[in-house]
Amino acid sequence: MSQIVLTTTWFFPNVNWDNIWNATKETLYMTSVSLLLTFIFGIMLGLILFLTDRGNLWENKIIQGVTAAFVNVFRSIPFIILIVLLIPFTTFIVGSMFGPSAALPSLVIGAAPFYARMVQIALREIDKGVIEASKSMGASNMQIIFKVLLPESMPALISAITVTAIALVGFTAMAGVIGAGGLGDLAFRHGFQRSNNEVTFVATVVVLLIVFIMQIIGDRLTNILDKR
Amino acid sequence: MISLSKLVKTFQTRDGQVTAVDHIDLKIDKGEIFGVIGYSGAGKSTLIRLLNMLETPSSGDVVVAGKNMNKLKKKELREARQEIGMIFQHFNLLWSRTVRENIAFPLEIKGVPKEERMKKVDELIRLVGLDGRGESYPSQLSGGQKQRVGIARALANNPKVLLCDEATSALDPKTTDSILDLLVDINEKLGLTIVLITHEMHVIRKICHRVAVMENGTIVEQGNVLDVFRRPQQEMTKEFVKQVTEPEETKEAIKHLFEQDGISHVLQLTFVGGEAEKPLITNLIRSFNITVNIMQGKISQTQNGSYGSLFISVDGELSEIERAIEFIHKQKVEVEVIHSESNRLNHDLVLS
Numbered sequence: 001m002s003q004i005v006l007t008t009t010w011f012f013p014n015v016n017w018d019n020i021w022n023a024t025k026e027t028l029y030m031t032s033v034s035l036l037l038t039f040i041f042g043i044m045l046g047l048i049l050f051l052t053d054r055g056n057l058w059e060n061k062i063i064q065g066v067t068a069a070f071v072n073v074f075r076s077i078p079f080i081i082l083i084v085l086l087i088p089f090t091t092f093i094v095g096s097m098f099g100p101s102a103a104l105p106s107l108v109i110g111a112a113p114f115y116a117r118m119v120q121i122a123l124r125e126i127d128k129g130v131i132e133a134s135k136s137m138g139a140s141n142m143q144i145i146f147k148v149l150l151p152e153s154m155p156a157l158i159s160a161i162t163v164t165a166i167a168l169v170g171f172t173a174m175a176g177v178i179g180a181g182g183l184g185d186l187a188f189r190h191g192f193q194r195s196n197n198e199v200t201f202v203a204t205v206v207v208l209l210i211v212f213i214m215q216i217i218g219d220r221l222t223n224i225l226d227k228r
Numbered sequence: 229m230i231s232l233s234k235l236v237k238t239f240q241t242r243d244g245q246v247t248a249v250d251h252i253d254l255k256i257d258k259g260e261i262f263g264v265i266g267y268s269g270a271g272k273s274t275l276i277r278l279l280n281m282l283e284t285p286s287s288g289d290v291v292v293a294g295k296n297m298n299k300l301k302k303k304e305l306r307e308a309r310q311e312i313g314m315i316f317q318h319f320n321l322l323w324s325r326t327v328r329e330n331i332a333f334p335l336e337i338k339g340v341p342k343e344e345r346m347k348k349v350d351e352l353i354r355l356v357g358l359d360g361r362g363e364s365y366p367s368q369l370s371g372g373q374k375q376r377v378g379i380a381r382a383l384a385n386n387p388k389v390l391l392c393d394e395a396t397s398a399l400d401p402k403t404t405d406s407i408l409d410l411l412v413d414i415n416e417k418l419g420l421t422i423v424l425i426t427h428e429m430h431v432i433r434k435i436c437h438r439v440a441v442m443e444n445g446t447i448v449e450q451g452n453v454l455d456v457f458r459r460p461q462q463e464m465t466k467e468f469v470k471q472v473t474e475p476e477e478t479k480e481a482i483k484h485l486f487e488q489d490g491i492s493h494v495l496q497l498t499f500v501g502g503e504a505e506k507p508l509i510t511n512l513i514r515s516f517n518i519t520v521n522i523m524q525g526k527i528s529q530t531q532n533g534s535y536g537s538l539f540i541s542v543d544g545e546l547s548e549i550e551r552a553i554e555f556i557h558k559q560k561v562e563v564e565v566i567h568s569e570s571n572r573l574n575h576d577l578v579l580s
Contacts, residue, residue, distance in 0.1 A: 130321075133316060135309070138306040138307060138309035138334070138337055139337045140337075151324045151325070154324065
């Protein structure tokens with residue numbers, strides 16, 4: 001019974017709410033998992049970019065050059081092309097090229113370099129004097145990274161991950177087109193290909209809701225963390 | 229406690245090599261407050277950073293508390309640095325941490341257990357006078373309070389040496405004095421050796437025992453603060469000494485007074501050391517038949533005695549004034565006739 005009540009309603013009679021709900025879950029799954037991985041890999045990449053830069057703790061031209069090249073290349077490839085390009089890699093890692101999980105590698109590889117650049121900018125904003133003070137106290141490089149660099153740049157890291165998260169929602173919609181599922185897939189197949197404008201509209205509203213909620217959470221977190 | 233020998237630091241810049249520190253030899257004793265003064269670009273910031281290897285020397289040796297800093301391995305250097313506290317012009321606190329957490333930071337680095345850490349932090353908060361502000365964030369503190377946190381943080385690991393990098397240059401005069409008082413207090417209470425660099429002679433005057441004057445990467449003059457005040461050798465030193473002993477307008481103001489009627493002779497008395505406390509003026513009036521009028525004066529306290537100058541106008545028989553001047557000389561107070569109606573007095577002074 002409840003299934004029928006959920007499936008069709010009087011206000012969008014042509015919308016199957018089960019489909020919407022499933023697509024939303026898929027989008028949320030792809031976004032949250034890829035976001036978490038992007039956060040981790042992005043910070044790692046960003047730290048390498050920052051620390052190997054001139055005058056910094058791990059100054060190293062070669063590693064700096066290689067990392068910067070990697071970041072620039074993957075940040076520049078249009079996402080829709082990146083997914084296609086990565087199909088062999090995805091099949092190798094996930095075992096399939098369809099479904100929400102199959103979208104994850106390309107989502108992370110597309111978003112992490114983007115986030116890494118923002119991490120690098122956030123780390124550069126840290127007062128050099130604070131790093132100097134930590135050195136003068138005898139801190140090791142690891143202590144400087146985990147007790148100084150990351151905590152001191154956390155508000156900037158969080159607001160940057162918010163921006164990245166919103167970009168990721170957009171990426172998941174594109175991933176949907178090649179069979180990853182989610183709201184983008186729904187809007188494309190049911191909305192566009194079957195000319196069901198109501199589905200397109202509802203999918204858009206749900207995507208917007210997700211984006212707004214993420215933005216609000218990000219802003220809140222940034223405010224709480226920022227003691228400046 | 230600290231000894232530098234043939235210390236050199238050169239930087240490679242686009243415009244060629246710059247020698248920031250040029251063959252400096254220096255010894256700083258245990259428990260003393262040693263000041264380095266110089267204008268910006270003199271190399272004093274580089275010098276103080278060479279003491280804890282924030283800058284690595286191009287050549288020469290740095291020995292602090294018996295350890296040859298430039299020969300230590302990475303890990304040994306980190307341990308050695310824990311025995312050298314440092315405070316900064318811009319405080320360099322972690323804004324993401326509360327006052328307590330900031331002070332606990334060096335203890336965390338050293339790996340002190342939490343309970344012990346908290347005890348030590350409480351102690352330090354009391355020592356620097358920040359009771360009740362432990363849970364505040366640096367952004368909620370005034371400049372003086374931030375520097376107090378900086379000092380507490382620098383003292384957390386019971387260092388043997390405290391380095392102060394322009395520690396009061398960003399503070400207003402009143403706050404500067406309270407921070408300087410705190411440093412003297414710490415120096416006396418804990419027997420800590422303090423090295424400070426500054427461009428303000430006021431700071432040197434107020435708390436240092438010995439001073440070195442830096443210019444173009446070398447030390448051009450050094451000695452007891454009082455001696456340097458008494459007999460500055462270099463032009464630069466004289467400029468610095470003037471900052472605190474003579475208000476700029478003094479000579480102008482006095483000159484203006486010369487024009488007034490009834491002022492016949494003006495003497496400048498320069499006090500160095502303990503003499504400033506003796507009742508010289510009283511003795512002058514009692515022993516000689518002259519009138520004395522104090523026009524302007526400034527006496528400064530240094531860590532090893534008072535220093536200052538006093539402008540007085542005297543009136544009376546010329547021979548009586550001459551005897552009075554001789555008397556002042558005998559009190560080990562330097563005297564200079566800066567204005568006189570009679571040429572004789574000026575001549576006499578040149579002779580004596």
